[in-house]
Each structure stands twice: as structure tokens, then as C-alpha cells.
Amino acid sequence: MGGFKLWISIYNKELNLFKNFLNFAFQFYHLNEYFLLVKDPRIKFQIPLNDIFSVLFLTPVFDLYAFLQIDQFLNLNINRKFKTTISDSHIPWFLSKIKSKELEKILFKVFKQIDKSLCPFKGLKLGAIDGTLMSGYYVSAFQFLSEEVPYVLSIQRYAKRDEEINASRNLMMKLVKELGEGFIDLIVVDALYKIKMMKFFKRLGMKTLVKTTENRLEIVKELEGFIRIKADNVKIYEGIDYKRLEKYKIYEMGYEWGVEKVNIAKVEEKKIKKRKEKSKGKKKEQEKSSEESYWIITNETRLKGEDMKKIAKRRWGIENNGFKGLNEFGKIKRRWTGKWVVAENFLLMVFLSYALVNLFEELFNKECGELIEEEYGKVVKNFKFFIKCMLARLTFKFEDTS
Numbered sequence: 001m002g003g004f005k006l007w008i009s010i011y012n013k014e015l016n017l018f019k020n021f022l023n024f025a026f027q028f029y030h031l032n033e034y035f036l037l038v039k040d041p042r043i044k045f046q047i048p049l050n051d052i053f054s055v056l057f058l059t060p061v062f063d064l065y066a067f068l069q070i071d072q073f074l075n076l077n078i079n080r081k082f083k084t085t086i087s088d089s090h091i092p093w094f095l096s097k098i099k100s101k102e103l104e105k106i107l108f109k110v111f112k113q114i115d116k117s118l119c120p121f122k123g124l125k126l127g128a129i130d131g132t133l134m135s136g137y138y139v140s141a142f143q144f145l146s147e148e149v150p151y152v153l154s155i156q157r158y159a160k161r162d163e164e165i166n167a168s169r170n171l172m173m174k175l176v177k178e179l180g181e182g183f184i185d186l187i188v189v190d191a192l193y194k195i196k197m198m199k200f201f202k203r204l205g206m207k208t209l210v211k212t213t214e215n216r217l218e219i220v221k222e223l224e225g226f227i228r229i230k231a232d233n234v235k236i237y238e239g240i241d242y243k244r245l246e247k248y249k250i251y252e253m254g255y256e257w258g259v260e261k262v263n264i265a266k267v268e269e270k271k272i273k274k275r276k277e278k279s280k281g282k283k284k285e286q287e288k289s290s291e292e293s294y295w296i297i298t299n300e301t302r303l304k305g306e307d308m309k310k311i312a313k314r315r316w317g318i319e320n321n322g323f324k325g326l327n328e329f330g331k332i333k334r335r336w337t338g339k340w341v342v343a344e345n346f347l348l349m350v351f352l353s354y355a356l357v358n359l360f361e362e363l364f365n366k367e368c369g370e371l372i373e374e375e376y377g378k379v380v381k382n383f384k385f386f387i388k389c390m391l392a393r394l395t396f397k398f399e400d401t402s
Helices: 002-007 017-028 031-036 049-058 067-077 090-097 100-115 161-179 195-203 218-228 305-315 317-330 340-376 383-393
Strands: 126-134 137-145 151-158 186-189 207-212 235-241 246-257 260-279 282-298
Touching (some): 017 031, 049 090, 049 340, 100 151, 100 161, 126 161, 126 305, 151 161, 151 340, 207 305, 218 260, 246 305, 282 305, 317 340
Parallel strands (some): 126 186, 186 207
Antiparallel strands (some): 235 246, 260 282
16 A cells, blocks of 8 residues: 555645545545446436445445435535535435446455455455345345455345355355455354355365354364363463453364364353442442353364464454444444345445445554644544544535546
């Protein structure tokens, strides 16, 4: 990301952060060019295609959570420029006519640019797939697991909860077709994805890591038996995770699971938390210890116990930084519309916006954290909050993005 400094105007006391973000997204990541490649469904139009996409891309940045809110926001800020209205009825109509494949291609192109700057874990590119509820629909979602930026690449809708596996199959086949084998090396999943899916992922050119709490699995019972007799083939790792304030003990061994050679590990974690209790009108602090045990299975046999634990922890990134973060950012769980095609296309725009806002914030803090602290008296940790603080001093014009 050597060119990133070009987009930071450190000489401007006003520090027009929002304009820099527009340049970062629309020029550095070529969103202007990508949006113009989408086939315009309108025959006659007054508002340029790029401006409509820009509105949709920036909608979650400005905390707009309904098409009517978008309409009202545009009337106050933008529509005077065009002397027309991007109405709350026009936006869903427009989204219903756009092919989701064209928007997904934009996500894939941006991903290929981001991918070059991300650091893999032990040389492995990690991804996760999981089912969730978005805009009132069940979807299987794939996220690239990166500490730098949470990036949801694509989703696949399914009608019932028990159809998640089939939806995940179709989603992964689509991603491999578009991005090629090797776009990730290891996919991290939960216990729903058993050995059959491990074989399926292997055919797609990737290894699998499964985290489970099911103690009835045959492979888990085998490991427990070896642990009890203190077998020589069971390796033991102990340590303290200072980041999470927990002690851990890991038992790991190799195993043949069907025809698949795997490493299996049992992880025991113990946390110390402070709990406040009232006693005779006074607050007393007591230490409460909590323990957790789970098992990790992977056919990436180069991974050892502690690495397996670290990757399994990253798996929760799809919940915390992925789904929860996305919902806080773009309210993806609320039902925006009764039409799936509209919901899907709008969600894809939110994914794109969320990824680039997070990436911009990461790089901005890295490059200009000291400058911001000197200028404003504190380190800016939340880019969205900073935008809100700056709105009164910024002029929102689409000329800045062209």
C-alpha cells in the first residue's frame, strides 16, 4: 500500500478525512471504473449510474438504515445538484434490475487488490463459512479471515435452516470458479461440517479446520482415551494467552479419520474474571474462574496444537468482526425489503463499504495516528464516529469522487 500516503492531506489543517476516504475508495480502489462497468438497466436517466452506486456505497457510512432515510438525506445534501430525486421507490427498483453477479465481480476485484497487502497466518490464507440471518433471509456467508480487514466475499441464500450445507457447497464452488483454486488455503468451520465436507473442500483445493464441542464423535473418544492412559503419541502444550487473560492446556495427536490423515487437539482453557457482588451495602470483588473445553480437527497436518488453537479463535472473527460488526455498521439483520434480489444487491454494497472503511481506518491510524492525536487531542479509533464529527465541516459533493 505504498501509494496510500498520496491520499492523506496532512498539510490541510481542516483534515478533510471524508474526501480522502472518497479518493481512497473510488480512485485508489477504482470503484469509479468498476461501477461504470455495470450494465445500466435504465433507458432514460438524469442521474449518472456512478452517483447512484456512490449513494448506496456510502449509505451505511452515514447511518442510513432505510430507503426513506436515504431519500431524505439526499434531498438535503445532494439532489439540489441534479435538480431531481433519487427516491426511496427508485432505489429498490434500481437494485431489482441489477444482476448480483456484476456486483460480486466488483467485490472479487477489490478482494484481489486487498489480498496482495494482507499477511497470511503461517503462510496460510484463511477463510470461514457460516450460516446466518441477513435482511430477514437465511444465507451462507464466506468471509476472508484477516486481522487487518474483515471481508465478506459472497453469500448464498437458503430457505430452511437444515439447507445450510448445500448452500455452502454451492457458494464455495462459485468462489473457486471465480477466483480459482488456492484463493484460500484453509477453511475454518464449525461442527456442522463433518468429514464429508472435509473431503469436498479438499477437492476444491483447500484444507479444513473444524472446531467442535461434540464429545460423542468417535475421533474425540479416541483422543480422550489416549489422554487418560497418558499415551506417548499425545503431545501436550501449556501456556498463557495474555491477550485473552486465560491459561490453556492442549493435547494433540495424529489420527486417521476414515481415509483422511488429520491432527486432533483438545483445548482446555481457564479464565479469571472479576465479578462484583453486593454484600451488606458494600461491593466486594470476587474472582470467578470459568473453564471451557473443545476439540479441533484439521487435515492440514503441518499445524500443531497452539497454531490450531489460534486459528480456531480466529473462527469467531466471522461472528464478531463479520456478522456483528456488519450489523452495527449497516444493520444487515433488519428487513430492508421483501424482495430477495433487492436485499442481496444492497447487502453486497454494504460488504464492499464495510471492508474499505475498515481498511481505510487501519491504514489511516497506522500512517496518521500521531497527527490526529496532535490535531484533535486524542487518537481516532472509530472512523465512522470521526466522519460524524466532521460532517458539519465537510461539503458532500460527488465531484470529489470523479
